[in-house]
Amino acid sequence: MHIKSSLLSLTMAIVSVAPVNADSTLPAYLDESRPLDERVEDALSRMTLREKVAMCHAEGKFASPGVARLGIPDLWMSDGPHGVRAEINWNDWGYSGRTNDSITAFPALTALAATWNKDLSYDYGNALAEEALYREKDMMLGPGVNIYRTPLNGRNFEYMGEDPYLAGELVVPYIKGMQKNGVAACVKHYALNNQELWRGHIDVNLSDRALHEIYLPAFKRAVVDGGSWSIMGAYNKFRGQHCCHNEVLLNKILKDDWGFDGVVVTDWGGAHDTREAALYGLDLEMGSYTNGLTSESAFTTDDYYLANPYLNMLQAGEVPMSTLDDKVRRLLRLNFRTAMNRNKPFGSVATPEHYAVAEQIGNEAIVLLKNSPVSKKEGKLLPIQPDKYDRILVVGDNATRNLMAGGGSSELKPKDIVTPLDGLKAIYGDKIEYTQGYAAGRPMYGHADVIPAAVTDSLRAKAVEMAKNAGLVIMVGGLNKNHFQDCEGGDRLEYALPFGQPELITELQAANPNLVVVLLTGNAVEMPWAAKVPAIVQGWYLGSMAGKSLAGVLSGNINPSGKLPFSFPARLEDNGAHHFGTISYPGDSIRQDYKEDILVGYRWHDTKKIPALFPFGHGLSYTDFTYSNPRADSKTLTDGGTLTASVTVKNTGDCEGKEIVQLYIGDDKASVLRPLKELKAFAKVSLQPGQEETVTFPVTVDDLKFYDEATSSWKAEPGKFTIYIGASSTDIKAKIPFELK
Numbered sequence: 170m171h172i173k174s175s176l177l178s179l180t181m182a183i184v185s186v187a188p189v190n191a192d193s194t195l196p197a198y199l200d201e202s203r204p205l206d207e208r209v210e211d212a213l214s215r216m217t218l219r220e221k222v223a224m225c226h227a228e229g230k231f232a233s234p235g236v237a238r239l240g241i242p243d244l245w246m247s248d249g250p251h252g253v254r255a256e257i258n259w260n261d262w263g264y265s266g267r268t269n270d271s272i273t274a275f276p277a278l279t280a281l282a283a284t285w286n287k288d289l290s291y292d293y294g295n296a297l298a299e300e301a302l303y304r305e306k307d308m309m310l311g312p313g314v315n316i317y318r319t320p321l322n323g324r325n326f327e328y329m330g331e332d333p334y335l336a337g338e339l340v341v342p343y344i345k346g347m348q349k350n351g352v353a354a355c356v357k358h359y360a361l362n363n364q365e366l367w368r369g370h371i372d373v374n375l376s377d378r379a380l381h382e383i384y385l386p387a388f389k390r391a392v393v394d395g396g397s398w399s400i401m402g403a404y405n406k407f408r409g410q411h412c413c414h415n416e417v418l419l420n421k422i423l424k425d426d427w428g429f430d431g432v433v434v435t436d437w438g439g440a441h442d443t444r445e446a447a448l449y450g451l452d453l454e455m456g457s458y459t460n461g462l463t464s465e466s467a468f469t470t471d472d473y474y475l476a477n478p479y480l481n482m483l484q485a486g487e488v489p490m491s492t493l494d495d496k497v498r499r500l501l502r503l504n505f506r507t508a509m510n511r512n513k514p515f516g517s518v519a520t521p522e523h524y525a526v527a528e529q530i531g532n533e534a535i536v537l538l539k540n541s542p543v544s545k546k547e548g549k550l551l552p553i554q555p556d557k558y559d560r561i562l563v564v565g566d567n568a569t570r571n572l573m574a575g576g577g578s579s580e581l582k583p584k585d586i587v588t589p590l591d592g593l594k595a596i597y598g599d600k601i602e603y604t605q606g607y608a609a610g611r612p613m614y615g616h617a618d619v620i621p622a623a624v625t626d627s628l629r630a631k632a633v634e635m636a637k638n639a640g641l642v643i644m645v646g647g648l649n650k651n652h653f654q655d656c657e658g659g660d661r662l663e664y665a666l667p668f669g670q671p672e673l674i675t676e677l678q679a680a681n682p683n684l685v686v687v688l689l690t691g692n693a694v695e696m697p698w699a700a701k702v703p704a705i706v707q708g709w710y711l712g713s714m715a716g717k718s719l720a721g722v723l724s725g726n727i728n729p730s731g732k733l734p735f736s737f738p739a740r741l742e743d744n745g746a747h748h749f750g751t752i753s754y755p756g757d758s759i760r761q762d763y764k765e766d767i768l769v770g771y772r773w774h775d776t777k778k779i780p781a782l783f784p785f786g787h788g789l790s791y792t793d794f795t796y797s798n799p800r801a802d803s804k805t806l807t808d809g810g811t812l813t814a815s816v817t818v819k820n821t822g823d824c825e826g827k828e829i830v831q832l833y834i835g836d837d838k839a840s841v842l843r844p845l846k847e848l849k850a851f852a853k854v855s856l857q858p859g860q861e862e863t864v865t866f867p868v869t870v871d872d873l874k875f876y877d878e879a880t881s882s883w884k885a886e887p888g889k890f891t892i893y894i895g896a897s898s899t900d901i902k903a904k905i906p907f908e909l910k
């Protein structure tokens with residue numbers, strides 16, 4: 170039994186003497202019928218100075234102390250956003266080698282974002298919390314909502330794309346689904362951790378508008394509407410101060426403006442100074458390397474910034490006691506909501522129900538980027554027509570690879586994995602042949618294998634030879650979780666696909682035009698071959714049930730309904746962050762300036778008229794949808810009022826399908842730079858062949874506002890606006906003008 174369990178049973182023992190609600194002799198902090206803050210004050214009043222300081226820092230890699238004397242249990246945490254990570258040693262990063270810590274790997278958060286489905290996000294949070302409970306975790310280190318700024322960021326796969334509204338809409342149900350189980354979400358990484366290169370010290374500078382309009386809204390939604398019980402500070406600096414103790418981000422914006430009553434946790438090793446940590450909003454310090462080295466430290470947790478050095482400063486009167494009491498109040502609140510909560514369920518792990526959630530998210534996440542006929546005489550290449558091919562060749566390392574291994578802290582140890590090859594074999598049996606096609610090396614943290622050219626050449630030659638004799642070729646490639654790919658601790662070195670895949674795809678296509686390319690990535694990649702390849706599928710990282718979802722979509726058992734949560738630029742320099750040279754990305758190693766300002770993702774492509782190869786919001790279906798009768802119930806909107814826009818969507822094809830209807834709004838003329846349009850609402854509708862549905866979207870003045878730097882407030886300027894209703898950010902079906910009076 171671990172320490173947490175024994176402390177919890179101590180609490181239970183105290184409680185079982187006197188049932189809650191019935192015995193006034195029960196200490197107030199143990200009486201769950203009392204208001205939370207009353208219990209917090211009572212517990213606080215019983216604690217010694219040392220007990221309070223002890224609560225503010227780690228005692229192990231993923232645990233922080235409760236108050237054993239009072240029966241307040243320790244807090245246990247785990248990564249990460251996509252599943253409960255395997256157990257890590259008490260005080261080093263090694264895995265502890267247990268045999269009872271394998272779990273369900275859920276799809277990565279980019280995939281969740283591609284579903285545009287809030288109900289699935291709730292199911293995700295709930296299922297993950299159930300697994301966390303089974304593993305006796307009180308707090309899950311996720312979800313992440315850093316905005317997708319550049320396709321080179323190694324951690325984009327852990328986040329929810331480039332649009333603050335979409336990320337905000339999806340993060341709220343995830344948190345609610347999770348926290349209803351008494352497991353805290355820890356939203357990360359607050360804020361501006363939009364690249365991995367130099368993440369520990371890069372000083373991010375940007376305008377107030379970009380901060381408030383692009384990089385903060387999803388965090389704000391997580392706190393204000395999701396009610397997240399904790400938040401993780403980012404490693405980087407913002408305007409000269411580390412984000413884990415940042416006066417503006419933590420004290421002013423998070424705690425004062427947004428009224429956050431939860432706990433600010435450092436990213437592991439993100440604290441750098443006791444005084445700042447005491448004063449500028451940090452509550453819980455984790456993972457510090459207090460010997461000043463960046464490798465494992467033999468120092469004890471007593472040496473952490475918020476341990477003995479903090480105690481000394483408090484005793485010397487150098488920082489006020491009120492800073493400590495504020496931290497401890499928050500930590501007690503978190504503890505009572507989670508570890509001390511005696512009403513939470515026991516949880517379950519790797520159940521059929523959780524696999525079904527993972528699979529359903531996968532089914533709705535896959536994006537059909539392109540689907541053309543190979544020749545004029547034929548129909549579209551996908552879905553694979555039954556009995557058309559005697560031999561289907563599957564090529565690619567990602568068809569068989571465990572894509573949950575590597576990637577950094579989000580690495581998972583799944584109990585079961587259905588690979589794409591498994592999924593296809595389950596449908597097509599002996600018709601399937603497989604060859605690796607390219608080699609990708611091992612997933613290792615901080616360094617990458619170098620693949621000899623001779624290996625790449627011979628794998629490619631073999632695949633191309635086999636392709637000549639196949640009816641259909643399915644290439645399952647993309648990135649993986651190796652260093653310099655989709656992995657924490659480094660950014661991608663190039664926009665192109667790695668491991669010789671561009672050459673492989675080009676030669677496969679020349680050998681056999683019946684080619685489907687499936688990309689498993691958490692990032693956009695360069696596709697100079699896109700015009701020649703008839704079918705391209707964005708398959709993300711889909712976790713334990715990936716192969717079922719992918720084979721389901723390729724075979725047509727599942728009609729794809731995902732849409733891109735970020736733009737795929739044709740060339741890297743077409744992305745706003747890369748347009749302004751190295752000071753914008755990646756910075757000069759000390760600082761960087763977000764020169765593209767508010768024009769992130771499609772806001773850049775649209776406003777600058779630089780089309781993306783595959784735009785934000787894009788995704789095809791096996792059926793067709795028509796949009797008709799777009800209208801608004803008024804030509805004007807007044808402050809405090811609502812205008813309702815609507816459109817009728819009809820499934821005119823011959824199979825059931827889901828369409829994501831998107832509503833954007835643009836300010837036609839403004840006193841400040843505004844993007845051409847911004848996403849303000851969406852709806853995912855499920856339609857049978859021939860069925861139609863009218864979708865309505867309320868629009869209010871809040872949807873028209875920009876952040877006014879002069880007054881530090883949100884402002885809408887009267888005048889003409891346009892509603893754009895579309896099937897993507899560029900496939901606009903209707904424009905509806907209106908005026909703000």
Ligand code: BGC
Pocket residue numbers: 248249310357436437578
């Ligand atoms: C990552 C966090 C993670 C933490 C604990 C850090 O390196 O940035 O996202 O939660 O480690 O593993």
